[in-house]
Amino acid sequence: MTEEITGHYxxxxxxxxxxxxxxxxxxxxxxxxxxTCSLLYKYxxxxxxxxxxxxxxxxxxxxxxxxxxxxxxxxxxxxxxxFVWRFIxxxxxxxxxxxxxxxxxGDMVLDLACHHSENLRAAVALEGAAYTxxxxxxxxxxxxxxxxGWQHQMEWMSVHSLHPTHPKEKATELRWIHRYxxxxxxxxxxxxxxxxxxxxxxxxxxxxxxxxxxxxxxxxPEKLVRETxxxxxxxxxxxxxxxxxxHYPIYERPEDTFGIIKEFLVRRKLV
Amino acid sequence: MEYLxxxxxxxxxxxISGSMESWKQLIERKRVFGDLINSGDVMVDGNxxxxxxxxESTHILAELIRQIKVEY
Numbered sequence: 001m002t003e004e005i006t007g008h009y010x011x012x013x014x015x016x017x018x019x020x021x022x023x024x025x026x027x028x029x030x031x032x033x034x035x036t037c038s039l040l041y042k043y044x045x046x047x048x049x050x051x052x053x054x055x056x057x058x059x060x061x062x063x064x065x066x067x068x069x070x071x072x073x074x075x076x077x078x079x080x081x082x083f084v085w086r087f088i089x090x091x092x093x094x095x096x097x098x099x100x101x102x103x104x105x106g107d108m109v110l111d112l113a114c115h116h117s118e119n120l121r122a123a124v125a126l127e128g129a130a131y132t133x134x135x136x137x138x139x140x141x142x143x144x145x146x147x148x149g150w151q152h153q154m155e156w157m158s159v160h161s162l163h164p165t166h167p168k169e170k171a172t173e174l175r176w177i178h179r180y181x182x183x184x185x186x187x188x189x190x191x192x193x194x195x196x197x198x199x200x201x202x203x204x205x206x207x208x209x210x211x212x213x214x215x216x217x218x219x220x221p222e223k224l225v226r227e228t229x230x231x232x233x234x235x236x237x238x239x240x241x242x243x244x245x246x247h248y249p250i251y252e253r254p255e256d257t258f259g260i261i262k263e264f265l266v267r268r269k270l271v
Numbered sequence: 272m273e274y275l276x277x278x279x280x281x282x283x284x285x286x287i288s289g290s291m292e293s294w295k296q297l298i299e300r301k302r303v304f305g306d307l308i309n310s311g312d313v314m315v316d317g318n319x320x321x322x323x324x325x326x327e328s329t330h331i332l333a334e335l336i337r338q339i340k341v342e343y
Contacts, residue, residue, distance in 0.1 A: 135309065146319075147319070147323060148320065148323045148324075149322070149323030149324065149325075149326035149327075150323075152326045152327040152330070153323075153326045153330075156305070156326070156327075156330040157305050157308070157309070159305075160303045160304055160305025160306070160308075160330075161303075161305055164300070164303060218302075218303070218305065218306035218309060218310075219309065
């Protein structure tokens with residue numbers, strides 16, 4: 001029987017944070033992409049649970065049902081990552097978790113691995129890299145009056161980044177998943193993406209790390225994945241291309257993506 | 272004053288432009304519209320408010336263009 005997802009709240013740094021949880025076992029934290037929320041992991045969490053883990057997907061501050069920290073948005077990836085690390089410590093206690101993230105979540109996983117890897121079992125960065133200045137800063141467009149077409153434009157840009165063979169209903173659902181965060185949250189997420197740069201800190205990573213991208217993802221050039229893996233101490237990092245996936249492998253190919261992660265963890269005797 | 276013979280002196284509310292090669296890549300399904308927009312190979316320009324109002328229709332139009340079967 002498929003494990004059920006249950007909703008929970010926890011207070012971190014005076015901020016009420018929402019998270020979905022599914023299963024029991026080693027904590028397996030899932031961090032969503034820009035402008036989305038925990039719903040991005042709706043199909044993935046039950047698979048994680050069936051694989052013997054305690055899957056946890058939070059709504060980042062200012063997204064979904066989580067309040068922003070002190071009523072403001074986070075504009076620096078490291079600040080974002082440190083907040084999420086306090087969330088992880090609150091939920092996991094002293095248990096060493098697996099962390100994965102998609103897109104800005106993938107960037108955040110790399111930041112967390114650079115600063116907290118001694119307390120991590122493993123890290124998986126999907127659609128993220130050590131450096132992702134792939135487009136201009138969009139801060140000037142964060143107010144709805146400055147860019148009234150933002151919502152439709154960005155929803156479509158998300159749909160286009162799915163693998164071209166995606167079913168129509170998945171595209172419709174992905175647009176809805178992008179409707180639980182305000183424009184300002186989404187724009188500040190992208191600000192974190194373009195300013196993120198941990199290339200100088202990759203040498204500090206001490207846990208095994210998998211860096212993967214969908215074969216049809218045009219947002220993250222493969223070159224950035226290769227450079228990220230090359231910067232990490234030999235033997236710790238691996239790269240992988242996920243077939244028939246775009247920018248959201250955990251949503252598009254949840255079983256295949258979990259299979260790749262599980263194989264990585266088992267082969268390295270981490271579970 | 273600089274003379275720009277190809278410039279509309281009244282400006283424009285909305286424009287979408289790309290090289291023939293970019294449009295061919297869209298029709299031949301070698302690249303998706305989001306990729307062409309993200310890379311700047313196809314550009315939407317004009318009055319920000321008017322161009323924004325055309326956002327949804329622009330993407331629907333691009334999807335329809337992708338579905339056209341073209342014989343060269």
